Amino acid sequence: MDYGRIYEIVNGHTRFYADSLPMIASENITSKFVRRCYLSDLGHRYAEGKVGERYYQGCIFIDEIESSAIALTKELFEAEHANVQPVSGVVANLAVFFALTDPGDKIMAYSVPCGGHISHDRVSAAGLRGLSTLYYPFDNDSFEIDIDATRNIALKEKPKLFVLGTSLILFKQPVEEIKEIADEINARVMFDASHVLGLIAGRQFQKPLKEGADVMTGSTHKTFFGPQRAVILCRRELADVIDRSVFPGVVSNHHLNTLAGYAVSAMEMKIYGEDYARQVIDNARKLAERLHELGLDVVGENRGFTETHQVAVDVSRHGGGEKVAEKLEAAGIILNKNLLPWDSLKDTVNPSGIRMGVQELTRLGMKEPEMEEIAEIIYGVISGKISEKEAGNRVKQLKSEFNTIKYTFEEHLAYEFPEIC
Structure with a gap:
C-alpha cells in the first residue's frame, strides 16, 4: 500500500458518511473553523507546562490560545478552575483519579450495564490507579440509583470518590443526593460529563458543579462542538492538585492543534x-x-x-x-x-x-x-x-x-x- 491508497480510503470514508445517518x-462533526486548526503549524509544536511556565521557548502564541481556552471554559461552565490540557476523556478521568485517590482506595460508580464508562471501572483507568470499584444499586424500572441503598454501602465501605456521569445517559443524575452521602464520609464527587458537555454548556441540562460535584470532566467531541480532547473543571481548592495530575502526571505535550480547535469550538458553543x-x-x-x-x-x-x-x-x-x-x-x-x-x-x-x-x-x-x-x-x-x-x-x-x-x-x-x- 502506498500513501495514495491511504488518501483513497480517507475519501471513501468521507463519502460513506456523506450518504449515511x-x-x-x-x-459529532466539527466546523471548518475548527478543522483549520488541525492542519496548522501548531500540530508540529510542544508546550509542556502551564501558561507562562513552559519548559520550552517559542510558546508565546500558544500561551495566548490556551489562556483564551481556559477563560472561555470557565465562563461556559461557571467554573472556578479549568484545565484544558487532557487529550481525551479517559486521560481526564485518570488525572482526577490520581489527584483525589490513592492506590487501594474504593470508589463508587455505575456498572457498565447500567451505563457506566469503562474508565470508571477496574478494567481501565480506575484499575490502572489501583482502585476498587463498587457499583451503585440501580433500579432498572425507574432507571435511577437507589439512594438509600447507596448510603448503606457507602457508610460501610467508605469509598474515597463517588463517580457520576455515564456512557449511556438518558436522564439527569442525583448529584445533590450523592454529595450529601459523600460529605458524611469525607469523600469527593466527580461528574463525568463527556456525553452531555454540550448540553450543559447550552444551559439545557443539570449543572453538576452547582449541584455539588467537586470535579467535572468531559470530552469535547460528543455533544460539544470540538475536536477529540477533554477538559477538567473543579473547585478552586483543588486547582493545584488537578493541574499537577494532568502535567506532569498524565499529559506531556497536549496536542496544540486540537487545543486551538477546542478554543474555536468553545466560541461557537458560547454563541450557538x-x-x-x-x-x-x-x-x-x-x-x-x-x-x-x-x-x-x-x-x-x-x-x-x-x-x-x-x-x-x-x-x-x-x-x-x-x-x-x-x-x-x-x-x-x-x-x-x-x-x-x-x-x-x-x-x-x-x-x-x-x-x-x-x-x-x-x-x-x-x-x-x-x-x-x-x-x-x-x-x-x-x-x-x-x-x-x-x-x-x-x-x-x-x-x-x-x-x-x-x-x-x-x-x-x-x-x-x-x-x-
Missing part, C-alpha cells in the same frame, strides 16, 4: 450552544416517541424516554443489539449495540440494546420531522418491513438534503474533501 452517541442543545433534546425525544409509537421497546418510557441526546432501545425481541446494529449499518444508519441494565457482562458481544445519538444530525440542521422519518426507517429495517436496500435509498435521499453544518459562524458544506486527498 451518523448516530453514534459519542461522535443554547439553541443547538435545545434542538438536540427535542430531536431525541421526538425520535424516541415515534419509535415507541411504532412498537419498539424504547427504554425509559416512564420518564419520558430521554432528557439528553441519546435514545436506547431494547431489541432483544429482534435478535439482539449486534444483529440489529449490523442491519442498520447496511442501510446507512450508523449506531452501536449497547448493554442495558438487565444485561450481564457476558452479553457484551450481543447485548439486548442499541444506543443512538442525534447530536450530529442536529448540527446538520435536522429537526422533529426528520426524526420521525428516521424512526420509521429504523423500525422498517428492524421489523423487516422494508429491505436494507430500500432503507439505504431513503437514507441517502434524506441525507442529501442535510449536508451543511449549522450553529457556526458561517454555514458551510459538511463533507468537503481536503485538497491533499
Whole structure:
C-alpha cells in the first residue's frame, strides 16, 4: 500500500458518511473553523507546562490560545478552575483519579450495564490507579440509583470518590443526593460529563458543579462542538492538585492543534450552544416517541424516554443489539449495540440494546420531522418491513438534503474533501 491508497480510503470514508445517518452517541462533526486548526503549524509544536511556565521557548502564541481556552471554559461552565490540557476523556478521568485517590482506595460508580464508562471501572483507568470499584444499586424500572441503598454501602465501605456521569445517559443524575452521602464520609464527587458537555454548556441540562460535584470532566467531541480532547473543571481548592495530575502526571505535550480547535469550538458553543442543545433534546425525544409509537421497546418510557441526546432501545425481541446494529449499518444508519441494565457482562458481544445519538444530525440542521422519518426507517429495517436496500435509498435521499453544518459562524458544506486527498 502506498500513501495514495491511504488518501483513497480517507475519501471513501468521507463519502460513506456523506450518504449515511451518523448516530453514534459519542461522535459529532466539527466546523471548518475548527478543522483549520488541525492542519496548522501548531500540530508540529510542544508546550509542556502551564501558561507562562513552559519548559520550552517559542510558546508565546500558544500561551495566548490556551489562556483564551481556559477563560472561555470557565465562563461556559461557571467554573472556578479549568484545565484544558487532557487529550481525551479517559486521560481526564485518570488525572482526577490520581489527584483525589490513592492506590487501594474504593470508589463508587455505575456498572457498565447500567451505563457506566469503562474508565470508571477496574478494567481501565480506575484499575490502572489501583482502585476498587463498587457499583451503585440501580433500579432498572425507574432507571435511577437507589439512594438509600447507596448510603448503606457507602457508610460501610467508605469509598474515597463517588463517580457520576455515564456512557449511556438518558436522564439527569442525583448529584445533590450523592454529595450529601459523600460529605458524611469525607469523600469527593466527580461528574463525568463527556456525553452531555454540550448540553450543559447550552444551559439545557443539570449543572453538576452547582449541584455539588467537586470535579467535572468531559470530552469535547460528543455533544460539544470540538475536536477529540477533554477538559477538567473543579473547585478552586483543588486547582493545584488537578493541574499537577494532568502535567506532569498524565499529559506531556497536549496536542496544540486540537487545543486551538477546542478554543474555536468553545466560541461557537458560547454563541450557538443554547439553541443547538435545545434542538438536540427535542430531536431525541421526538425520535424516541415515534419509535415507541411504532412498537419498539424504547427504554425509559416512564420518564419520558430521554432528557439528553441519546435514545436506547431494547431489541432483544429482534435478535439482539449486534444483529440489529449490523442491519442498520447496511442501510446507512450508523449506531452501536449497547448493554442495558438487565444485561450481564457476558452479553457484551450481543447485548439486548442499541444506543443512538442525534447530536450530529442536529448540527446538520435536522429537526422533529426528520426524526420521525428516521424512526420509521429504523423500525422498517428492524421489523423487516422494508429491505436494507430500500432503507439505504431513503437514507441517502434524506441525507442529501442535510449536508451543511449549522450553529457556526458561517454555514458551510459538511463533507468537503481536503485538497491533499
